[in-house]
Amino acid sequence: MKNVYSIKVVFGDTDAAGIVFYPNYYRWMDQATHELVNKAYTSVSQLQKEKDIILPLVETFCQFKSPLFFEDQVEVHSQIVEMKNKVIKVEHVFKKGDNIVASGYEIRAWASQAEGAPKAVSIPQDARAALGFNE
Template identity: 45%
Template sequence: MRSNEINIMVNWGDTDKAGIVYYPNYFKWFDIAGHQFFRSCNLSPQKLEKERNIILPLLDARCSFEKPLLYEDIMTIHTEVQEINNKTIKLSHQVFKGNVRTGHGYELRGWVSQQDQQIKAVPIPLEVKNILQENTHTKDMADRTVFNA
């Protein structure tokens, strides 16, 4: 299945009083990594909405925390398609500081048509499924730019 990696630096506002990453930030970073993943395979959420009236709402998310991240740590988020169903896409996320995994989880997103102020889950087209099932790995930005979230 298709996968992608991005780097993000922990900012001061991402930490608690002890200087450790405040846990909800993992979900923010999962969202950023998910959007970058879709952009990396030419399925930008903005493009999908504009050209196909498709949105990708979050239906479920989970995260397990294993090791702390601290201010100015640079993490790598590895995102991979875990599952494609008729109307949903499940992305897994693994967060690393160097070679040490600090957390992992997933996002379940719907493939939803938005027309006339109504939304309805619709089948994912075969060409999109084929793109998502390709055994391709990308690293966002050739120079591995650090994204500040």
């Protein structure tokens, strides 16, 4: 499953030098993952409300290749590249036009909070199929 999430850099995304402040890339990866899951399966808020499932981050990484500035248009190309029993790995590539400006990934648990504290649980077959991992 792949998804493209479009962003226009706003002034508040930049630092004093006018360059996008690095934590915003992680925020955008989070938003892009939510969009991807929503497009393929259901919204993250519905997962939480209806199934007591959340998708907490276990690991994240981003490599920056060139800066983004105020009013730049950028696309985050995201796809789930790996799915294990209880976790997914989502790869993100940030593109400004044809140029890759950053790339990274997130590893997220499929976690139930039905009993209070989040606990990783097996990803159900319907979610696996919707997200492109029929096994």
